[in-house]
Amino acid sequence: MNSHLEVIPLDRRTAARLRRVTLVVPVYDEEASIDLFLEKASEAVSCLTQPVTVDILFVNDGSRDKTERLIVAAAATRRDISVLNLSRNFGKEAALTAGLHHATGDAVIPLDVDLQDPPEVIDEMIRRWLSGAKIVNASRNSRSGDGWLKVTAATAFYRVFNAMADRPMPQDVGDFRLLDREVVLAIRQLGERSRCNKALFAWVGFETETVHYDRPARAAGVTRWSYWKLTKLALDAIFSSTTVPLRIWTYIGGLMAVVSLLYSLFLFIRTLVFGIDIPGYASTAILILVFGGMNMLALGLIGEYVGRIYTEVRQRPLYVVRSQHISDLAGR
Numbered sequence: 258m259n260s261h262l263e264v265i266p267l268d269r270r271t272a273a274r275l276r277r278v279t280l281v282v283p284v285y286d287e288e289a290s291i292d293l294f295l296e297k298a299s300e301a302v303s304c305l306t307q308p309v310t311v312d313i314l315f316v317n318d319g320s321r322d323k324t325e326r327l328i329v330a331a332a333a334t335r336r337d338i339s340v341l342n343l344s345r346n347f348g349k350e351a352a353l354t355a356g357l358h359h360a361t362g363d364a365v366i367p368l369d370v371d372l373q374d375p376p377e378v379i380d381e382m383i384r385r386w387l388s389g390a391k392i393v394n395a396s397r398n399s400r401s402g403d404g405w406l407k408v409t410a411a412t413a414f415y416r417v418f419n420a421m422a423d424r425p426m427p428q429d430v431g432d433f434r435l436l437d438r439e440v441v442l443a444i445r446q447l448g449e450r451s452r453c454n455k456a457l458f459a460w461v462g463f464e465t466e467t468v469h470y471d472r473p474a475r476a477a478g479v480t481r482w483s484y485w486k487l488t489k490l491a492l493d494a495i496f497s498s499t500t501v502p503l504r505i506w507t508y509i510g511g512l513m514a515v516v517s518l519l520y521s522l523f524l525f526i527r528t529l530v531f532g533i534d535i536p537g538y539a540s541t542a543i544l545i546l547v548f549g550g551m552n553m554l555a556l557g558l559i560g561e562y563v564g565r566i567y568t569e570v571r572q573r574p575l576y577v578v579r580s581q582h583i584s585d586l587a588g589r
C-alpha cells in the first residue's frame with residue numbers, strides 16, 4: 258500500500274490548502290426561491306475557474322413559511338450548507354450582520370436568494386480577491402428589475418448621502434460584494450444597532466476593486482422592502498454616518514439670527530422715524546409660522562439622533578439566534 262496516501266489523502270491535502278469562500282444568504286419567507294437558488298449557486302460553483310471551496314450560510318430571518326424546512330432538507334444531503342435560525346424577523350440588515358458574525362470562510366460574499374445577485378459573477382470576484390483585492394464590489398450596469406421610482410429615489414439618496422458622509426458609497430453597489438476575512442473582522446468590531454451595512458462596508462476602507470454585472474429582476478417570490486422600510490434604511494445610513502445635518506442647523510440658525518437682527522434694526526428705525534405702524538398682522542403671522550416650522554424641523558432632526566443614541570444606550574443585541582446547523586465544510 259502507498260504509505261503517502263495513507264498519511265494524508267491527496268484530496269484532503271489539496272482541500273487543506275484551498276481557501277474557502279462563504280456565501281452569506283439572508284432569507285425571509287423565501288420558499289419559492291430556495292431550490293432555484295441552490296441549483297443556480299451550485300451550478301456557478303461547479304463552473305468556478307478559481308481554486309477555492311465554497312460553502313453557503315443561510316440566515317433564516319424568522320421565516321414563517323417552508324423556508325427553514327427546505328434549507329434543512331437540502332443541508333441533510335450536502336456538506337456545504339449551514340443555517341443560522343434567528344428567533345424572529347429582525348430585518349435584512351440584522352440578518353446580514355448575523356451572517357457576517359458567523360461566517361467562517363477566508364472570504365465572505367453576501368448575496369440575495371432571489372438571484373438578483375447572479376452567482377455567475379462570483380468567479381470573477383474570487384479571481385480579483387486571489388490576486389490581492391480585499392473587497393471586490395459588484396456594480397450593477399442596469400437595474401432592469403427595479404421601477405423608475407425606486408431608481409430615482411435611490412439616485413437622490415446617494416446624492417444626499419455622498420454630499421454629507423466622509424466616506425462616499427458607490428451608487429450601483431448593493432450588499433453583493435466579496436469581503437476578505439480581514440474586512441469581515443473589521444466590520445465585526447462595529448457594534449452599532451441602527452445599521453446600514455453598505456455604509457459600513459464603505460467606511461472600513463481596504464483595497465477595493467469593482468466588477469460589473471447586469472441586475473436581473475427577482476427570480477421568484479416578492480420583495481419585502483416597502484418604500485417605508487427603504488426610507489428608514491436611508492435615514493439610518495445618513496444619521497449613523499454623519500453629523501452634517503446637525504451642523505446645517507447651526508448655519509441656518511446663524512443666518513436667521515443675522516437676518517432677524519437686521520430686520521429688527523429696520524423696524525426700530527422705521528418706528529422712530531415714521532411712528533407706530535398698527536397694521537402688521539401678515540408679517541407677524543409669517544414670522545411665527547416660518548420660525549415655528551423651522552424650530553420643529555430642527556427639533557425633529559435632533560430627535561432622529563437622540564432616538565438612535567437611545568437605541569445604542571440600551572445595548573440590546575442586534576439579533577437573537579434560535580438554533581444553528583454548521584456544515585462539514587464550515588466546521589472544518
Ligand code: UDP
Nearest residue numbers: 283284285318348349352369370480481482
Ligand atoms: N430579507 C431578510 N429579511 C427581511 C427582508 C429581506 O433576510 O426582513 C432577505 C430576502 O429574503 C432576500 C434579501 O434579504 O434574500 C433581499 O431582499 P429583497 O429581495 O426583498 O430586497 P430587494 O432586492 O428588493 O432590495
Ligand code: MG
Nearest residue numbers: 369371373475
Ligand atoms: Mg431582491
